[in-house]
Amino acid sequence: MPHFTTDDGTRLAYRTLGTGEPLVVLPGGPMRDAAYLGDLGGLSAHRRLIVLDQRGVGGSGAPADPASYRCDRQVADVEALRAHLGLDRIDLLGHSAGAALATLYAAAHPDRIRSLVLVTGGTRAVGIEIPDAEWDAATEVFADQDWYPAAWAALESLGPDTPLPEQSGITMPFAYGRWDDAARAHAADAATQTNWEAASAFYAPGAFDPEATRAALRGLDAPVLVLAGGYDPGPSPARAAEFAACFPHAELVVQPGAGHFPWVDDPGGFVRPVAAFLDPAVATVTVDGVRLAYRVSGPEDAPPVVLVHSRGENGTDWSEIAAALSADRRVYAVDLRGHGLSDHPGHYGFDVFRDELRGFVTALGLVRPAVVGHSMGGAAVCLLAQSEPELMDRLVLEDVPVFFPLDPPRGRAERPEGPLGFDWAVVPATDAQVNEPDPAWRTELAVISRPTLVIGGGTSSHLPQEQLAWMAEEIQDARLVTIKAGHLVHAKRPKQFLAALREFGV
Structure with missing residues (x-):
């Protein structure tokens, strides 16, 4: 697995999948091993995926300063990766929390973005929060499923003191378009793939300045694709549309029947719009x-x-x-x-x-x-x-x-x-x-x-x-x-x- 060293001396790893023009990929979680992305449903057949393991996760080293796990602090890591790859501008894809990082990078380095793909997330970077009541209401699409009563009871048990690993496990059934064997297997890996200490620091106070980010994004000339899952409660398609409106040249695609991990729910339904968007032809x-x-x-x-x-x-x-x-x-x-x-x-x-x-x-x-x-x-x-x-x-x-x-x-x-x-x-x-x-x-x-x-x-x-x-x-x-x-x-x-x-x- 190739590595590079950031400005603060942290050694970060990335993996390369597929061939063709490079696409830098930022995982979510937050702070989950990028292995959960796989090849993004076969997107590697269209682009060479450069998939970053964030600091302290997967094959990457832990930083000397744990405060550097904060989302805005990791913008420098993305810029260091771009420089390491020798690319003047990058096509950048971020998923979930990784979409928030990608958004901050685009705001800080708009001249370095050739195109931007934001998949099911990132709205916190621009101050769009998902109220609990809205999240809960969105889950009702699954009310006719056998697993729903027990999952809903567990969801209602969540409180401010519920540990992050437990929160993640409880919300996972609602994060997929279908809670089938493939989704369960994909969700089961989250517990061992996530650096929970780093995840707690990712959204620490000061990570976002929505007003400044929105102002900076107004100067972004690059095309942006915001992809939402039709069944995703966070962000819902409506919130994703609000997110897309923050960019001058954004397109919203809602993948029907998909949740927060759309390439798991329907690989082809995910790959087709993303590959089309990324292909200049x-x-x-x-x-x-x-x-x-x-x-x-x-x-x-x-x-x-x-x-x-x-x-x-x-x-x-x-x-x-x-x-x-x-x-x-x-x-x-x-x-x-x-x-x-x-x-x-x-x-x-x-x-x-x-x-x-x-x-x-x-x-x-x-x-x-x-x-x-x-x-x-x-x-x-x-x-x-x-x-x-x-x-x-x-x-x-x-x-x-x-x-x-x-x-x-x-x-x-x-x-x-x-x-x-x-x-x-x-x-x-x-x-x-x-x-x-x-x-x-x-x-x-x-x-x-x-x-x-x-x-x-x-x-x-x-x-x-x-x-x-x-x-x-x-x-x-x-x-x-x-x-x-x-x-x-x-x-x-x-x-x-x-x-x-x-x-x-x-």
Whole structure:
């Protein structure tokens, strides 16, 4: 485990997880061994996590002066770590009490912050306290759980003289979205991972000057993500929104069904918004309450093009095509709901994706873009062109289903083992619609009035090419081009695919 030495001579340890751009991570507790963070639900797949063990905790040494455990005194430790890493500016993530430390660091060193992520906490730094009555009321969301009566009775027994370790154990059931085996195991480690003497000193009088901190934060130019758990009583989403308002450039994300440790409750639900926020190539927009990630490239004043991926893929699937088109087009490669870094709301279908695309184009203020869709994404583009043809300039449909009922129908697909890059619920939802599609999705092809290019993958595609030819005949102003590449035309034959797009005017 690597170490560095602070200005007061304390030797601190940190661990490194993953690869890529560094993200400095400050644990909470307060003063809990950073091991409880794990890899933050898989965030290490997106960033190189530099996870600090605070003084006196984990692999770090104890300071000569115990008063230096106080939160504001540890700001110098974060600055020493930044200097040790040789970074001019840092992306900084703090959890719970670590978010308070991260906030104080941002206030003291705003020029050193590139981006700031504050996870379920930190509000004390700006003077936002959580009254006991508000905390207690928030726990009622768990009132129907078997464990609640005993946990609530223990909670009512808390008093000002209750030792910190006992307080922690009593409140833990309310700190997770689900008090299941994983949560219990994660909570059980708190007793042995926390330096309780240091925890008592962390919030000692003088640790915070909320008025001065708020004033300093008004000069922070860096983007800030405040992530709250939907079930977290401290801070609640409402208090987290109040916290976010303290920053000039802050975004609030509430993770549904999560508590104080959101990466434990739903790793993917935690990682997606954080990874999207930290990636400078990714932007987000909310459509009907669903947060969609997308990548944009090309001149801002160039004609817009929207690229829509197939089932199981995401906007990065278009990387080569987007790079070529962005020479003279403003290119938007979206992650549809349930895919990539976008939210997984659990409700899917070709018509749902159609409505989402309408909302995406409208929310971004795109004026008559060309829209290119592959397979599932192309079918959604086709449905959008049926309902609102004037929304787009032209459309390209790459090897798309034509919505003839399947005979025989697809059977139930088995989910592959291991993590997926999309929500598996997309598969049964869209398979059901492919088996028994809405007849109007075929019969209304004739209402599409925009110029249309249908690209087929030839006989090696699993889609019947004669149906694509029929589709091209039904649409008023359409032509069919066959590129013998199978279903993945733009991936296997990118030059031919691009040539077809360019000839079509995209």
